[in-house]
Amino acid sequence: MKNRPFGERIRFALCGVKEAWQRENSFRTQGVVAILVVVGLLALRIPLTWSAIVILAAALVLAMELTNAALEAMIDRLHPERHADIRAAKDMAAGSVFLASIAAVVVGLLMLFSLYSIW
Numbered sequence: 520m521k522n523r524p525f526g527e528r529i530r531f532a533l534c535g536v537k538e539a540w541q542r543e544n545s546f547r548t549q550g551v552v553a554i555l556v557v558v559g560l561l562a563l564r565i566p567l568t569w570s571a572i573v574i575l576a577a578a579l580v581l582a583m584e585l586t587n588a589a590l591e592a593m594i595d596r597l598h599p600e601r602h603a604d605i606r607a608a609k610d611m612a613a614g615s616v617f618l619a620s621i622a623a624v625v626v627g628l629l630m631l632f633s634l635y636s637i638w
């Protein structure tokens with residue numbers, strides 16, 4: 520049913536995050552890394568602009584992983600048999616996580632270079 524109340528949609532979204540946390544090792548790992556990154560930002564008193572960029576990068580990785588996990592779950596349910604198109608779809612979804620992760624690492628390095636004048 521479409522157009523459910525806002526509170527209910529938030530609850531569905533949180534259930535999705537919880538589901539991914541319970542099912543997916545990689546989502547748990549990325550979640551722990553993201554928490555450590557936020558703690559690091561606070562502990563090192565990183566400037567707000569850099570903190571915002573780094574948090575966006577970490578959130579992008581987690582969001583891509585959620586989408587990847589959602590696609591995998593749906594594909595495995597709808598089409599458990601092996602097929603070249605399924606392989607391509609799963610590989611592309613994995614590719615989105617990979618690209619976001621590379622970008623997040625680059626953002627982190629740029630922040631360190633910029634703040635600590637390593638460059």
Ligand SMILES: Nc1ncnc2c1ncn2[C@@H]1O[C@H](COP(=O)(O)OP(=O)(O)OP(=O)(O)O)[C@@H](O)[C@H]1O
Nearest residue numbers: 543545591598599600601602603605606609610613
């Ligand atoms: N039904 C299928 N048909 C063809 N290739 C598949 C199929 N299922 C998986 N693969 C291939 O195996 C790879 C791994 O798929 P899998 O579903 O195990 O995901 P995963 O990346 O290992 O994620 P997770 O460990 O989180 O489940 C895919 O990226 C794809 O290349």
